[in-house]
Amino acid sequence: MRDLLFKNLTSKDKSRRILLAKEIINEEGILTRIHKHLIYDIHELRQSADPQDKKIKNELFILKEKNTKLRTESFFIKMKSSMYANCDDKVFIINFLHSLKIDLSPSQPSMV
Numbered sequence: 001m002r003d004l005l006f007k008n009l010t011s012k013d014k015s016r017r018i019l020l021a022k023e024i025i026n027e028e029g030i031l032t033r034i035h036k037h038l039i040y041d042i043h044e045l046r047q048s049a050d051p052q053d054k055k056i057k058n059e060l061f062i063l064k065e066k067n068t069k070l071r072t073e074s075f076f077i078k079m080k081s082s083m084y085a086n087c088d089d090k091v092f093i094i095n096f097l098h099s100l101k102i103d104l105s106p107s108q109p110s111m112v
Contacts, residue, residue, distance in 0.1 A: 002026075016041050031107040034100075041095040045084075055082045056095045072105040 007020040019038040024031070059080040066073045078099040085092045 015043065026107050029107050031105050033103040035102075037097070037099045039097040043093050043095075045091045045093055055093060056080055058082075070105070072103070074104070075102045076100070 003022075003024040005020075005022040007018070009018040009020070010016070017040045019036075021034075021036040023034040025034075026032075057080070059078070061076070061078040063076040064074070076099070078097065080095075080097045082093055082095045085094055
């Protein structure tokens with residue numbers, strides 16, 4: 001069995017977009033939950049503005065946990081960064097955050 005959920009949220013001024021995907025898979029006695037988040041924040045840079053004002057610091061987090069008693073595993077990764085884009089003689093800065101979380105567990109409680 002597989003359940004999917006997708007969301008695409010955009011701010012009124014279209015400067016922020018959030019994409020969300022959730023997936024739940026129950027196969028062969030393993031319950032897998034996958035959560036993906038993609039967040040984008042877009043700002044036009046004025047010629048007088050300092051590009052570093054709106055740029056965010058690059059960050060990367062990775063976390064993996066395993067619990068042998070509960071027979072569960074989880075994996076989490078989060079990445080934050082910025083990039084520049086040119087469009088119609090305008091310069092934009094795009095700040096983004098991507099995250100992925102995967103949880104694995106037995107689909108039925110173990111009788112150990």
